[in-house]
Amino acid sequence: MLDIDLASPVPVYDQIKAGLKGLVSKGQLRPGDEAPSIRGLAASLKVNPNTVARAYRELSIEGFLDTRRGGVSLIADSAVQVAKGGLGDAREAFADAARRARRSGLSWQELSEAVRTLMKEEQ
Amino acid sequence: MLDIDLASPVPVYDQIKAGLKGLVSKGQLRPGDEAPSIRGLAASLKVNPNTVARAYRELSIEGFLDTRRGGVSLIADSAVQVAKGGLGDAREAFADAARRARRSGLSWQELSEAVRTLMKEEQ
Amino acid sequence: MLDIDLASPVPVYDQIKAGLKGLVSKGQLRPGDEAPSIRGLAASLKVNPNTVARAYRELSIEGFLDTRRGGVSLIADSAVQVAKGGLGDAREAFADAARRARRSGLSWQELSEAVRTLMKEEQ
Amino acid sequence: MLDIDLASPVPVYDQIKAGLKGLVSKGQLRPGDEAPSIRGLAASLKVNPNTVARAYRELSIEGFLDTRRGGVSLIADSAVQVAKGGLGDAREAFADAARRARRSGLSWQELSEAVRTLMKEEQ
DNA sequence: GTGGTCTAGACCACC
DNA sequence: GTGGTCTAGACCACG
Numbered sequence: 192m193l194d195i196d197l198a199s200p201v202p203v204y205d206q207i208k209a210g211l212k213g214l215v216s217k218g219q220l221r222p223g224d225e226a227p228s229i230r231g232l233a234a235s236l237k238v239n240p241n242t243v244a245r246a247y248r249e250l251s252i253e254g255f256l257d258t259r260r261g262g263v264s265l266i267a268d269s270a271v272q273v274a275k276g277g278l279g280d281a282r283e284a285f286a287d288a289a290r291r292a293r294r295s296g297l298s299w300q301e302l303s304e305a306v307r308t309l310m311k312e313e314q
Numbered sequence: 315m316l317d318i319d320l321a322s323p324v325p326v327y328d329q330i331k332a333g334l335k336g337l338v339s340k341g342q343l344r345p346g347d348e349a350p351s352i353r354g355l356a357a358s359l360k361v362n363p364n365t366v367a368r369a370y371r372e373l374s375i376e377g378f379l380d381t382r383r384g385g386v387s388l389i390a391d392s393a394v395q396v397a398k399g400g401l402g403d404a405r406e407a408f409a410d411a412a413r414r415a416r417r418s419g420l421s422w423q424e425l426s427e428a429v430r431t432l433m434k435e436e437q
Numbered sequence: 438m439l440d441i442d443l444a445s446p447v448p449v450y451d452q453i454k455a456g457l458k459g460l461v462s463k464g465q466l467r468p469g470d471e472a473p474s475i476r477g478l479a480a481s482l483k484v485n486p487n488t489v490a491r492a493y494r495e496l497s498i499e500g501f502l503d504t505r506r507g508g509v510s511l512i513a514d515s516a517v518q519v520a521k522g523g524l525g526d527a528r529e530a531f532a533d534a535a536r537r538a539r540r541s542g543l544s545w546q547e548l549s550e551a552v553r554t555l556m557k558e559e560q
Numbered sequence: 561m562l563d564i565d566l567a568s569p570v571p572v573y574d575q576i577k578a579g580l581k582g583l584v585s586k587g588q589l590r591p592g593d594e595a596p597s598i599r600g601l602a603a604s605l606k607v608n609p610n611t612v613a614r615a616y617r618e619l620s621i622e623g624f625l626d627t628r629r630g631g632v633s634l635i636a637d638s639a640v641q642v643a644k645g646g647l648g649d650a651r652e653a654f655a656d657a658a659r660r661a662r663r664s665g666l667s668w669q670e671l672s673e674a675v676r677t678l679m680k681e682e683q
Numbered sequence: 684g685t686g687g688t689c690t691a692g693a694c695c696a697c698c
Numbered sequence: 699g700t701g702g703t704c705t706a707g708a709c710c711a712c713g
Contacts, residue, residue, distance in 0.1 A: 610698060
């Protein structure tokens, strides 16, 4: 359901948050839908449930998740708005990465080529 | 001399390593040149000398720097080779960031647009 | 668990690295075993945790330790190989010390006698 | 004249001190002889003159060298006694190295074999 | 609780 | 002045 890179310096719980926001941005998850259970998602990502729990806790505070007693979390009605904010964060993070790549000596041409290549890979 | 982003999740010492490799990749620093002194670079980056020292130590182990006892650090003869490897790392890091951005819901079009925008900003 | 000589000119973190490799060489520690925790080892050696952390970091890079995110450090599967290399280093260091002792005026006879004496001391 | 290992963790000036004491212990240098000049020795060892100067300064304090105005240093009359003390230090350093080698996993047999091998190498 | 990063500041060896 | 080592102690991510 989500793709996590354990080797990345970006915290796993941040990747989980970004991933869920992405699913809403892309419309694969809609307000009112049940979010994956903490334990189930942790198992499928091979990650500690506490890590997922932290992501969900923060998403609840941000108004992206609506966590009910009993443990079920629903995608909140405001999730679409929150996810839009997440898009901005993602853009920022991507821009940072591009600048870092530049400082490492990559040319702009190489960067846009890399984007094209990845696009083809994904199809 | 180098650009460091303290807010980034990428460790500062890794940014320093990548930055120095980038300077060699771009030819702004050549084998035989003196690398900036640990203390001087730390002061100019407003970072603790230990952090720079860690970067330099690892660069020495990697054969990018030639550090003499009680002396100055020189860009090693093999630095160009090592820097080339660094380019690969940078490409990998950038590709990761792009994939993460995708998972966050950004379209490929938005990504290549972001690259174009940044390119213009920099000139 | 390990024996460290703070008065020695050999850096403490190098002694820790050599000691752990020695434990694996001698079979007292095996791949898959948990390495002592950084904080615990630091406390028992009466050394700063950062010093142990540096040793562990380098051992991880060398592929001797398998350090998980937020977790425990395990003796890596390749540790036996790495430890074998460590044996070579130890032999080199010992040979250096012997040559230095020679230059200081000790005879070969004295050196082999010293080895015999130490052997008996240890039993 | 002397053999110095720049890669060793033992300070160069300590190696110089030990080496000179060794020459006296072995009788290759006698009280009243001129010690090599600081600049000449530094040049032949490819070491900074300050480093040799420090060794000579300490040797003077220890009563091993007799430094005259004009820069000439003579082996002092008490040098033989001081050199004997140096032998004890050398023995200690060698014993330490042997213990460290043991901790690294080398057997006593390997150590005495190493001594024998080195002896043959030197002839 | 774990390891990882960073800061601040000490001392040492060497140029 | 340089780099190298070590200490002390902070905060973060993770289990």
